[in-house]
Amino acid sequence: QQKTNDILEVRVQERTLALAQLNNEYTQSVTYASYIQASLLPSISLIKERLNDSFILYNPRDIVSGDFYWYADVQTSTTPHVGLQVLCAVDCTGHGVPGAFMSLVANNLLDLTVKQESVNTPSDVIAFLNKNLAKAMNKEHSEQVINDGMDIIVCSYQPTTKTLYYAGANRPLYLVKHSTLELIEIKAVKMSIGGYTPLTQEWETTTLQLESGDCYYLSSDGYADQFGGEKDKKITTKRLKQLLVQIHPLTMQEQQQALQNYFTTWQGDQKQIDDVMLIGVRV
Template sequence: MIQELPKHEELQVFLNQQNKAVQNTHQTTNHWQTKLLHALKGEGDTDLHQWAEPILELLAQKLSALQATLYFFDEEEQKLKLAAWYSPIYPDNIPQTVELGHGTVGRAAKTHKTVRTNLKGFSSFSATTEFQPDWLLTVPLMNNYKLAGVFECTAFDHEANHIAQQEFDGALPFVASALHSILKEKQLLRSLAQLRDEREHLQTLASVGTEGVAFIDNFRVIDHNYAFSQMFGFENDELEGMHLAELLKDNIFSQVNFSEEAFAETEARRQDGSIFVVEMQLRKVLRQRRQMMVLTLRDISKRKAAEIQLADSQQKLQAAEQVITLTKEVEEKNKKITASINYAKNIQDALLPKQSEMAQQLAEYFIFYQCKDVVSGDFYWHHAAGNNTCYLAAVDCTGHGVPGAFMSFVGYTHLNSVVKHQGFNQPEAILKQLDQEVVKTLRQNENKNSRDGMDVGLIKLQLDTREWSFAGAHRPMVMYSNGRITETKGSKCAIGGCQGTKHTKEIGATAGQWKSGDMCYLFSDGYADQFNLKGEKFMAKRLKQLFQEIGHLPANEQHNILKSQFEEWKFGSSQMDDVLIIGVRLP
């Protein structure tokens, strides 16, 4: 049930304080990030709840949240468990566990999707709170496509929280990574403790035994205790007069002098014929004025088995300790690698055309650009040659991730050089020269096994005359006009990477005119090649049909539809390739 809202004056004071905190956030971003990084590192053996509380408070304050919770995902129980909660105004009974798919937290964990919910008009909305805020944000914390936990918060002032959204979004991957690392470390430490307990148990077990004692005269049992008969499975009086050869393995008689004191380990034989291991000790005694030998036997079968298990446990313990050490080393290396890749992403983002420059020539357009990894092998390119001439290109380089990003640097650099410095101004001439530059840079004339290159769709738009000229290297262009689409195919060869194939590199151009309001689409193959859970590709035909269905809509709506359709198609599957679609409403 929803709690009664606080008095108006108290709520106004809190909101004023929160708004003031948001304004101060812009001035203290570095301080906030430093505090967050310090909190993520933790303090030695701090437990999960102590580690999570300051992190949750920092995240909640960044969004001016009224309430917030942080759950971690227990892989063994397949449940979400409360790590920490934050509420500066209201105390609340927060659920300690949440089932997958139950409530906003459980649904976000199950679908791996972030949900921002407008709560105005709702009387009950979440297990997290019992009062009525304006909005609810539920974010799954993902690390390498695996669920680490869920963050959920509520607030009254949506816009004030939107100011810090970018910094908040940038911090979540680090929180997810740190939470995943702590959960893994806690799991390993629990396993380590279990192995240590097992070792202590086995050591205790190995030291426990019941001794059997018998008086021996001329290798025969004269007298014995109850434990001796029980050890061999006989009744108490059945052993008297029995020769030791019926009880002990034959080889012991050649190893031990039974007339002298001795200590040895050997095998014994029970009445049912089963064999067990014993420690035996011989001592001289006088009994009834006669010298006899006292034979003491200790069944050490369990101890031997325990020793074997102990050795195995010690090996597992050493392996677990090595895993913990290696895990920490791998995590440290991953942090450095991730930092390097993120730095490369900053460089790649800086190379892409500025949206403000494109908007000076193109009043309405969209770019759907979704990398498979942090960096991309796809990139888009724009060049304005005066006020009336516009060049656009969608480029798909070999590979994705870091290798694809390296190829994109090569392609972007040479494309700029060919057009801006070498003076080529016709699409087919630009692509031919670009091919020569890539082949030269990658030394593909020397190395015939090199297949690295790029697919390019390049269009030149003459804005004053409404004329277009297109050339493609293994990529087409689609035009939408009055509810119909027309596809202009590119050449069969790619830029570079085509050495030794059966295709001759013949790159031509196609020209035409457009009507005001037509749409032009350039795109890579990542969208069409995406698989769904059934193993089906989206396919280029379905993509062109989608262009035909949405071509009349505003550019921003087209972008949203393409994105939602893509996410719906690949739901539950990994993204196969980088995705790039450029759509331009022609003036």
């Protein structure tokens, strides 16, 4: 009996060591993947240079993230002599490794939009992504249909005229007016990119005339969906919008810190349930 127990104990130890090694190799692989993912994100210094009064609150839930942001300076065929600052916030289906792989596909497609003469507006960007994500995921020809997709905010800003163009797939844009401290929610089309969304789905571009001091915000749903607080409830979009109005007088760096502090306090001992991304820009 003792000999049998000894053999079992040795086998358990061997299995435990093997599992620990596999887990370590997996963690190392995912960590390396996070370096690749991070290298594709626009540098904070670039964002600060182009959108100098801004912040990016970016907290992946896992080592890699399904949320990412994207930036480009663009001249379109309809505005050949005017530079547009294009900023996107993308929330891919899931988080961790599946979300991260989807984010790599989406990032590549966004890079391609800059080279397309037919892509001139934020709604054109979303239509291009919706069409080409289907091709990338082999929706039309593969026996195994991948129904993953993404929500996105696309903003293009013309600094000389202070004109902001917005389109969204399942993610709204929040705008806090400096003169009135009013928060305006510009609603998105209630459809995600990819998944079961038809390739012929129409998207809308909204034009907004901004004034100095106005702030606009792009976000994934991770911040508002975090559980915590005294009653273990979500932060909710209602609280987030109230918070954005309250912190408006602060500098953008102070706003970022205030938003992070609120999130951390609300979360308490709860696990972070999703990737968190919130971007703020002051005109």
